[in-house]
Amino acid sequence: xxxxxxxxxxxxxxGREGLRVSELGLGTMGMSEFYGATxxxxxxxxxxxxxxxxxxFLDTADMxxxxxxxxxxxxAIKGRRHEVILATxxxxxxxxxxxxLGINGKPEYVMQACEASLKRLGTDYIDLYYQHxxxxxxxxxxxxxxxxxxxxxxxxxxxxxxxxxxxxIRRADNVHPISALQTEFSLWTRxxxxxxxxxxxxxxxxxxxxxxxxxxxxxxxxxxxxxxxxDDFRRHSPRFQGENFQRNLDLVxxxxxxxxxxxxxxxxxxxxxxxxxxxxxxxxxGTKRPGYLRENLGALDVHLTTEDLRRLDEVAPIGVAAxxxxxxxxxxxxxx
Numbered sequence: 001x002x003x004x005x006x007x008x009x010x011x012x013x014x015g016r017e018g019l020r021v022s023e024l025g026l027g028t029m030g031m032s033e034f035y036g037a038t039x040x041x042x043x044x045x046x047x048x049x050x051x052x053x054x055x056x057f058l059d060t061a062d063m064x065x066x067x068x069x070x071x072x073x074x075x076a077i078k079g080r081r082h083e084v085i086l087a088t089x090x091x092x093x094x095x096x097x098x099x100x101l102g103i104n105g106k107p108e109y110v111m112q113a114c115e116a117s118l119k120r121l122g123t124d125y126i127d128l129y130y131q132h133x134x135x136x137x138x139x140x141x142x143x144x145x146x147x148x149x150x151x152x153x154x155x156x157x158x159x160x161x162x163x164x165x166x167x168x169i170r171r172a173d174n175v176h177p178i179s180a181l182q183t184e185f186s187l188w189t190r191x192x193x194x195x196x197x198x199x200x201x202x203x204x205x206x207x208x209x210x211x212x213x214x215x216x217x218x219x220x221x222x223x224x225x226x227x228x229x230x231d232d233f234r235r236h237s238p239r240f241q242g243e244n245f246q247r248n249l250d251l252v253x254x255x256x257x258x259x260x261x262x263x264x265x266x267x268x269x270x271x272x273x274x275x276x277x278x279x280x281x282x283x284x285x286g287t288k289r290p291g292y293l294r295e296n297l298g299a300l301d302v303h304l305t306t307e308d309l310r311r312l313d314e315v316a317p318i319g320v321a322a323x324x325x326x327x328x329x330x331x332x333x334x335x336x
Contacts, residue, residue, distance in 0.1 A: 035234075077121075163184075236327055
């Protein structure tokens with residue numbers, strides 16, 4: 001595939017309400033926080049390049065950079081809003097200094113959060129609005145009921161959930177059609193394939209896969225915990241610590257070997273594997289650098305045979321990664 005300004009990427013449907021997005025999206029979280037140093041100018045250049053190359057699906061959230069990421073995305077898409085399927089999230093509440101204040105799915109908060117996101121993004125509507133984490137103190141029916149009112153008001157087009165359990169997804173979908181469920185999914189996080197993905201397919205809900213490159217680990221570029229900046233949150237992630245790090249590095253070596261045989265990079269192989277799991281899956285690899293964006297898009301040219309997929313299943317079975325996805329406290333809020 002020649003990547004130039006005339007490129008039109010293939011589209012995939014998310015859900016049954018008519019939402020269609022480019023086969024690969026762009027996660028913008030790392031442009032503002034969590035992965036070391038940031039550079040707004042380079043990040044905006046990356047977003048512009050993504051749009052030029054046919055990536056129309058941008059993913060942000062109000063908690064990334066405590067609102068700064070939405071503001072950054074808003075600046076980047078100014079004058080180009082019509083080219084973008086814009087997704088953002090609410091529910092993870094943070095204070096002005098970044099402190100975590102819990103999860104809020106109360107109807108009144110949903111409305112307030114949406115208004116604040118619209119202002120930061122510089123737009124009058126959000127294409128896909130997710131509940132970032134499920135609030136255990138607020139029935140999902142109440143939260144989604146408020147989200148549905150935003151659709152009625154024209155402020156939101158489609159609804160989504162993130163890290164929700166199968167029963168929660170069904171209850172939410174009974175209130176208003178859910179177009180997408182966003183959860184971590186990759187060669188080293190395959191658990192969603194057991195119960196979540198079958199539920200989504202039963203309800204005809206799309207799957208947006210975040211961290212499809214294992215938070216950068218599956219690129220093969222990370223070889224030591226010292227590769228992380230002091231403020232990189234991966235230093236506190238169980239998968240990147242102690243013996244877990246080395247065990248996971250062994251997995252990456254096997255992925256790199258198959259990638260060499262296929263004539264692609266490990267990142268492209270990992271994304272191609274995800275794309276091959278079904279037309280209802282859209283990965284949103286995050287990057288703040290144009291070079292990595294181009295590399296990721298190269299995954300669309302990688303064709304995996306049945307034998308390739310079998311080998312990858314063999315080297316990366318469900319549960320292969322050593323260590324939990326998040327520290328213990330954060331794990332309590334996923335699949336809920």
